[in-house]
Amino acid sequence: MLTLRMARVQFPTFTFTLFLLAFLTLWWAVLRSGVQPRTRAGALLAGSVVFYAWADWRWVGVVLGVGLISRYGSAWAASVEGSAQRWRLGLVVGALVVHLVAWKYSLWLVAERNDLAGLWGASAWTLPEWAYPAGLSFFTFHAIALTLAAGRRRIPVPTTLEALTHVAFFPALLAGPVLRADAVIPRLHAPFVWAEVPWLEGIFRIGGGMVFKWVLAAQAASWADPVFSGMAERAGQVWWGVHAYAFQIFFDFAGYSHMALGVALLLGFRLPENFTQPYLATSFQDFWRRWHRSLSFFFRDHLYIEAFGGNRHGKVAALVGAAGTMLVSGLWHGASITFVIWGAWHALVLTAERLLPGRSKWPAALGWLLTFEGVAWGWVCFRAEDWTSAQAVFSQAFGALPWAWPVLDTAAWLALAWGTAMVIAVSVERGVLERGTAWATVVDQGQGPRWGSAVTAVGLAALAALVIALGPVGVPPFIYAGF
């Protein structure tokens, strides 16, 4: 994900700002409220295609192709009933999954096959060299969700335009949130009224997301990167760096999600929250109801419940299903054994939580500590280049490096202050969001105090100044953008 040139269209870039301003003008000023849903959908699709093509024009065909498979596949399945419908759905969804696997995992699978082949002396296959489309995992999942819902007639079979618009919906196209089947299309049929759009809330979310990503995550990264490059000198530094990475990945991804939700709000679409203070979870089960909820629910609904059967076949089957779902989730995050190990770790702890007697009666503080530490150390596998590097981090944290008290110089105090700021941000995020949203709605609707608007404008300007002043030069790499 480290690119040689500036990223061209990601959220926190100049080109995206221009694109968004132009698109918003089109959306609200040119397309007035009386416009046909079809026209709106067309405009949204056109905007999404421009957005994606600007990032990488080679893959636009893939996105549209996936949308077409979803549209015609769901119509094909919806035209029959019972087991025939299930077979057809299985085929279409299977095709989408195979498509995802072929793009994303072929290099890894061929490399693993070569390693095995080397053991019995067979010759190695050439490694495939292709890059895969940005956002592949996400728009494929959008298509799968749409296909399953429409194929079962839970929602009406979409028209081609509607299906393409849903799959390519640009706020969620590159890195989520994973859209539910009814996230986009029904909203297109409701009126878009300029006065009613949650405008200030959207801006507030985008600003907050930028602070998360550009200020807090970037700062955490400055502590985590040296540790994962093997540059740590003391065990304490490794501990600090590992926990810093836990904060980095949270602020990075939650910040991105806030920006995506904010952009969607500016367009008049309300998407569900993707993160609800996951580091306050008191168990791993609780954690997965708070972290990357859109993906979590997608896997729960379509993999755990539909494919594995959920808890309909008894306790053991439910445990196996939960573990299997976690392993697949690990693998979805990346084509590497470290992601599988990460998934296996979560599967193990989730299983243990369900089997341990009296687990639910443990004090919340203990549950919180175990969960936070368990998740934080689990992220080491996520971040490390390979299993050897992950092992190196673990061994450095637990004995390979000298234990030494940190030097209490200015840098250490500053780090402590920043660390405290991050902990506070994690803890109060929900409260700030709720109160901020309430304030934003009141001011936006003109019902606040007379000075409300001016104070808001100054506050937003100050927020912007903060991001520029405290953020790093350049666009920080986004962890989830490679999925």
Added chain:
Amino acid sequence: MSVSTPRRFLWVALPLAVMAWMAAPEWPARAGMMDAPWRDAWVPIATAWAQTHPSAASPEEGAPAPTSVTVPASRPAVLAGLDPVANPVAVASSAAPALAHPAGPATASVASSANQASIQVAQQAVQHDPMAGGTVLMIGDSLMGEVAAGMRQNLPRRYAVVDRHKVSTGLTNVAYYDWPGTAQAAASETHPQWVVIHMGANDAQDMLVDKHWIHFGSDVWKATYLARAQALLDRLATAAPGVTVVWVGLPAMRSEEFDAKMAVIRDLQGQAAVSRGVVYLDGHVALGPAYAKDAELTKGHRTILRADDGIHYSRTGGTQLAHEAAVAPVLAFPWGG
């Protein structure tokens, strides 16, 4: 309805204006990194906007003005006796496992003779006790990231590895990142015994000098780039007298078009290194004369050396480059020492 459009516009416009103004000094450098048609449109606007900011500095502080650079008609005399075709020399790095190259003739042992000559120069000059340890300063762009990590892995703890690489940087865009100045500051701060330089992947672009665009590959471009590389080395020598500098050259790239551009960069970097008596190590030695995504480092097992983009290294690739290119020849350390 009581909500007003001008207010909504203000809530967007004011923060954007604040951000645009505070980031104004960066604008010309960023505009300079865009692709050709957009760049020519944006750079004048960006430069004008940057002037409104109180801290606006001229873009070319510390770099030579193009009018005073003499364009050499032929290659400098110092290389006249070191024609790599006439004098193929094998590189002695017998301690490292040899790379079995899947294709290509047996040219793996041919390195530039500038390479060999400069290794000899360095080894005569450095009287180094391997037990003493020291500080190694790593300088470069994103490719240096994995090399620095590899260096840390290869060296014992008594060597401090200071990683000062910065992604998306190079020598062509001084306004965005001034490597000569930054390297000098880093060397003054850390007092290294060795400095390893690895950059150039971002340098295949036009340069903006004195409000004119100098096109990549032209004689003036080459002369300016050479002068900047020499300036970098001079500043390091000033900041840390007696320091041993190792310039690690770029390896083969997957894209032939990109590799051809990198060939220009390699040549200039090699010239700069030789002209200042600094070690230049050929990236082809460590990672192969032709681009190879993976290699059989241990029998029966193929290790991936390069990332998916055909440019960056995997962790193992970076380690390989760090070892082959710096640790063994210069620090005289056997593998895993």
